Amino acid sequence: MRNIVIDIGNTRIKTGLFEGAGLQQLKLWPTEDVEKMLYWTTNQKAENVILSTVAGHPASSIENRLRRQFFYICLDPATPVPINNRYRTPQTLGQDRLAAVVGAFQLYPYENCLVIDAGTCITYDLIDRKGNFLGGNIAPGINLRLKAMHAFTAGLPQVPAGETESWIGNTTSSAMRNGAQLGAVLEMEGFIGSCRSQMGEVNVILTGGDADFFAKKLKSEIFVNHHLVLLGLNKILTYNVKRLE
Secondary structure, eight states: OEEEEEEEOSSEEEEEEEETTEEEEEEEEETTOHHHHHHHHTTSOOSEEEEEETTSSOOHHHHHHHHHHSEEEEOOTTSOOSSEEOOSOGGGSOHHHHHHHHHHHHHSTTSOEEEEEESSEEEEEEEOTTSEEEEEEEEEOHHHHHHHHHHTSSSOOOOOOOOOSSSSOSSHHHHHHHHHHHHHHHHHHHHHHHHHHHHSSOEEEEESTTHHHHHHHOOSOOEEOTTHHHHHHHHHHHHHHHHTO
């Protein structure tokens, strides 16, 4: 089965070509390059396509072009998924969060998993060994924390993320950087500790743009997978194709 998965985020489009469960090719575009993405997608000899977007439903022109050539799914709250979604407001659940836990359960079937997506926001999502998505938490990401301190105070500067020399800052910039970055690390360690104390063994999978930063700082045992959302989207697409066979 040859699938294409499309994940349209806030600043870029990620597209993956899959043969079965294996990711064969990854392509990235700025969000304004939709035409280039569609041209590439329609020239890969694939059979099936799934699209997920943070912006709600895609433009009808995009959907029409994809439907003409593929078995096509736009991931939304009504799309059947191969896990039990226990989220009480599925209509407000980010589709990337749902896809990520599906991807985690594919990699670690019948095991407890905590998915941490470290991007603009840091999301924590938990799926248990029975395949129940239990929900999670959302917190500001590193850059969002730094920007908020500048935007909502009168005297704090705009400070970029960067390396820190000590756990305690001796300048305003280093104090802000420590508060944002080390604060996020300690927060993450706290969530991981809470999950493991309440559920026993839990696989922790980090993904997102800041995943490598946190992987270097965390003391807890974790895995890093930058393609977790794409893996989950491919699993959802394959699940829906097989339901119709």
